[in-house]
Amino acid sequence: MAEKKFYITEEELKKVKKEHKDLQTLKIIKTKSEVPNIWQSEDLNPEYLSFFEDVSLLEARMADLGYILRNVEIIKIPPKEKQNIINVGAHVAVEVDDQLDEFQIVGTLEANPALGKISNESPVGKVLLGHKVGDEVTVSSPIKTVYKIKKIKYLTS
Amino acid sequence: MKELLDFFTKIGKLKKMPRRGWVINQIKTPESIADHTFRATIVGWVLGKEKSGLNIEKLLKIALVHNLSKIYSGDITPYDSILAQSKKKIKEIIETWPKFSKAEREKICKKKYQREKKALEKLISKLSPSLKKEIKNLWLDYEKGLTPEGRFFNQADRMENFLQALEYWKKYKKPSLGPWQEWAKEFFDDHLLIKVKNVLERRFLNSKKEDDNEIRKLTDFLTEIGRLKDIKRKGIMFYGVKDPETTAEHTFRMTLLAWILGRIDKRLNIEKVIKISLVHDLCEVYVGDITPYDGLLPEDEKERYEFVRKWPRLLKKVKEKRYTQKFKKEKQSLEKLVKKLPQGLKKEIFNLWWDYEIRSSKEGIFVHQIDRAENLLEAFDCYRRDKSFPTKPWWQHAEEVIDNPIILKFLNEISKEELKLKS
Numbered sequence: 001m002a003e004k005k006f007y008i009t010e011e012e013l014k015k016v017k018k019e020h021k022d023l024q025t026l027k028i029i030k031t032k033s034e035v036p037n038i039w040q041s042e043d044l045n046p047e048y049l050s051f052f053e054d055v056s057l058l059e060a061r062m063a064d065l066g067y068i069l070r071n072v073e074i075i076k077i078p079p080k081e082k083q084n085i086i087n088v089g090a091h092v093a094v095e096v097d098d099q100l101d102e103f104q105i106v107g108t109l110e111a112n113p114a115l116g117k118i119s120n121e122s123p124v125g126k127v128l129l130g131h132k133v134g135d136e137v138t139v140s141s142p143i144k145t146v147y148k149i150k151k152i153k154y155l156t157s
Numbered sequence: 158m159k160e161l162l163d164f165f166t167k168i169g170k171l172k173k174m175p176r177r178g179w180v181i182n183q184i185k186t187p188e189s190i191a192d193h194t195f196r197a198t199i200v201g202w203v204l205g206k207e208k209s210g211l212n213i214e215k216l217l218k219i220a221l222v223h224n225l226s227k228i229y230s231g232d233i234t235p236y237d238s239i240l241a242q243s244k245k246k247i248k249e250i251i252e253t254w255p256k257f258s259k260a261e262r263e264k265i266c267k268k269k270y271q272r273e274k275k276a277l278e279k280l281i282s283k284l285s286p287s288l289k290k291e292i293k294n295l296w297l298d299y300e301k302g303l304t305p306e307g308r309f310f311n312q313a314d315r316m317e318n319f320l321q322a323l324e325y326w327k328k329y330k331k332p333s334l335g336p337w338q339e340w341a342k343e344f345f346d347d348h349l350l351i352k353v354k355n356v357l358e359r360r361f362l363n364s365k366k367e368d369d370n371e372i373r374k375l376t377d378f379l380t381e382i383g384r385l386k387d388i389k390r391k392g393i394m395f396y397g398v399k400d401p402e403t404t405a406e407h408t409f410r411m412t413l414l415a416w417i418l419g420r421i422d423k424r425l426n427i428e429k430v431i432k433i434s435l436v437h438d439l440c441e442v443y444v445g446d447i448t449p450y451d452g453l454l455p456e457d458e459k460e461r462y463e464f465v466r467k468w469p470r471l472l473k474k475v476k477e478k479r480y481t482q483k484f485k486k487e488k489q490s491l492e493k494l495v496k497k498l499p500q501g502l503k504k505e506i507f508n509l510w511w512d513y514e515i516r517s518s519k520e521g522i523f524v525h526q527i528d529r530a531e532n533l534l535e536a537f538d539c540y541r542r543d544k545s546f547p548t549k550p551w552w553q554h555a556e557e558v559i560d561n562p563i564i565l566k567f568l569n570e571i572s573k574e575e576l577k578l579k580s
Contacts, residue, residue: 060426064519091473096553099470103557112516113557114480116473121560139556141568142575143549 005073007088007107007120013074016109020065027058068109075107077154086128086152088120093151094128100150105129160283162534162570165414167280169538170228172406177232178318182332184325188405190224190232192386195405197223197317198412199435200379201310206502207349207375208309214428215295216306221413221431222292223299223314229276233269270300288417312350315341319354320376323361324383374497381494384442391446392532395465396546398539404438404446411437411531415524421563425520429509433524436506437513440487442494447483449554468553484514526559530567537571541578548575 008016075089086092091104103118105128111119118125124147127137131149139145171191179187198220205211257265277296281289298307299314322337338358345351356372358364360380385405393401412434419430441447449469455461471479491510495503512521536551559565 061518096470097467099467100472101470102473102476104473108522108560111522111558111560112480113554114476114483116471116476118557119560122558123556123565125557125560141552141556141572142579143552145549145553145556 004071006068006071006109007073007075008068008109009075009089009106012107012110013072016065016068016072020062020069023058023062023065027062073107077156083154084132084152086131086149088129089154091151091153091155092128092149095148095150096145103128158566158570159573160285161417161567162574164280164284164417165410165534166538167228168225168410168413169534171224172402172410173400174227174232177237178234179321179325179332181234182325184329184331187325188321188386189403190227191406191409192403193317193321194221194224195409195412195435196320196379196383196386197310197314198409199382200317200320201313202432202435203375203379203502204313204316204349204353205306205309210305211309212306214431215298215304216310217428217431217435218291218416219295219299219307219310220314221409221416222295223310225280225292226273226277226296229279230273233272273300288420309347312345312347315344316350316353320357320379320383323357324380327361371499374499375502378494378498381442382439385438388441388445390535392448392450393535393539395448395450396539398543398546402535404441407531407535408435408438410534411528414531414534415527418527418530418563418567419520419523422523422561425523429512429518429520430524432505433509433513433520434527436509437524437528439494439506440491440510443490444486447486452479466547466549468550487514523561523564526561526564529555529558530564533568534571537575540575544578 077083077089078085078087086105088105088107091102093100093102095101101116103116103124105120105125106117108119108121111117111122113122118128120126120129123139123141127139128147128149131137133149133152135149137147137149139147171194172189174190175187176190176193198217201216201220202213205213205216277293281292284292298304299311300307302308302311319337319341322332322334325331326334326337341354345354352372353376356376359366360373360376385408386403388404389401390404390407391401412431415430415434416427419425419427450465453464453469455464491507495506498506512518513524514521516522516525533548533551533555536546536548539546540548555568559568
């Protein structure tokens with residue numbers, strides 16, 4: 001079976017790499033039973049790090065991150081002539097049920113619909129991909145929802 | 158997947174089944190079996206963690222399945238055999254704990270066991286052989302006390318009953334406490350649980366005697382989360398549903414759904430999946446259920462009627478602001494709830510909740526989506542009962558949130574069922 005590809009932005013990749021590196025450092029400290037000076041570091045979230053007091057949890061998270069890093073696909077901003085088409089990374093304004101909504105299409109790892117970040121593998125994300133302003137796409141379940149595409153934008157980070 | 162949808166639809170019935178013991182004791186709006194199972198599972202986990210050598214994943218699973226048979230067998234109480242003979246004397250009967258001879262007791266237990274076993278077998282008959290075997294073995298473990306986890310949870314389950322009895326007694330002066338205290342004295346033999354029982358008695362009877370501080374903190378926590386049995390899911394109330402599910406009931410079925418769909422994906426850590434599910438709404442203890450419509454509802458009744466029948470559409474900046482506000486409120490509520498817990502447990506609960514909120518692991522991402530799938534299933538259950546219930550907003554939300562292929566397959570089954578009902 002083909003490995004799953006994780007679409008992530010450059011910014012998110014940096015975060016994942018940093019987290020992986022931090023956890024590697026933390027693991028070395030733990031196995032050496034030294035005082036974890038890393039906990040005093042200002043750029044690390046102590047709430048987050050305290051989660052890894054248990055080495056098995058730390059190792060599980062490291063395995064997770066390692067798997068992601070091995071199967072990562074960076075979301076690249078398409079060339080100007082293709083920026084009129086919805087791809088992963090696009091910011092999209094749509095009209096649904098006569099109301100305006102805004103999404104960003106992201107990979108599954110970054111998805112957070114409460115913040116408007118929709119996974120490219122969700123039914124809504126999937127159906128929007130490849131479409132242009134003016135197109136109307138429908139998500140079919142027992143309820144049919146029509147999304148009218150109003151605006152497509154790609155932002156440089 | 159069709160078999161799983163049928164299974165979870167039946168599980169939903171436990172949200173509507175009041176605990177018979179409380180009905181007999183004439184408690185107003187008593188807890189449901191799902192409510193009880195939610196807190197009993199957390200009682201098992203929190204107290205089980207204090208014991209060394211228990212397999213917590215197994216204990217949690219035993220807790221989640223221990224009452225499934227009641228869907229078909231009904232809730233059988235020790236009073237049933239007496240009540241059948243003398244319904245008129247109900248008030249007299251509940252003043253004492255039923256006493257039976259050894260032979261009578263054995264006969265009653267055997268009959269109850271046979272009835273419940275048959276009911277469980279009927280419930281799981283269409284499931285895959287491996288799932289069927291797993292559920293049945295866990296249930297047997299609870300019934301027969303085959304392993305330390307089964308034996309411990311059997312008592313932890315009764316501790317939840319005992320705590321609920323004390324809470325109802327404080328609120329309604331019912332049930333009569335004497336028989337419960339007498340029973341508890343005979344029933345609990347686990348060293349830790351005896352201590353917990355004593356602390357609970359002193360707490361509810363306002364005794365001035367000093368408590369074991371650590372156990373007092375655990376019992377305070379277990380008492381506080383009991384509020385989730387009374388927190389009604391607001392999202393469903395918008396549509397005139399008179400008896401909406403509680404947060405505890407939602408969490409119970411959601412946890413079971415997370416475990417059983419989660420076991421299909423071999424990469425998931427099921428213990429973590431179950432724990433994240435159990436804690437994901439603990440933050441509601443002090444802030445209640447915050448819905449996506451809060452603060453947006455039009456004042457005009459007609460407009461409001463229309464507004465809640467579709468998913469609220471917002472600009473990205475508004476979404477971000479509302480998300481941050483909700484997150485802050487819920488985080489503060491959770492921090493207040495776990496503040497006094499022993500350090501290890503406090504961190505564990507907080508970090509599991511954090512994982513759910515931030516989706517920092519594959520388990521956190523999975524449970525987040527399962528939450529939405531359970532909401533949709535509940536909306537579909539409401540639609541089955543009343544065809545005017547609008548499932549539209551639930552579908553619209555689920556289609557934005559869910560991308561896990563296993564959960565999407567489950568949704569597809571709900572879709573097929575709904576279309577069948579509509580045709």
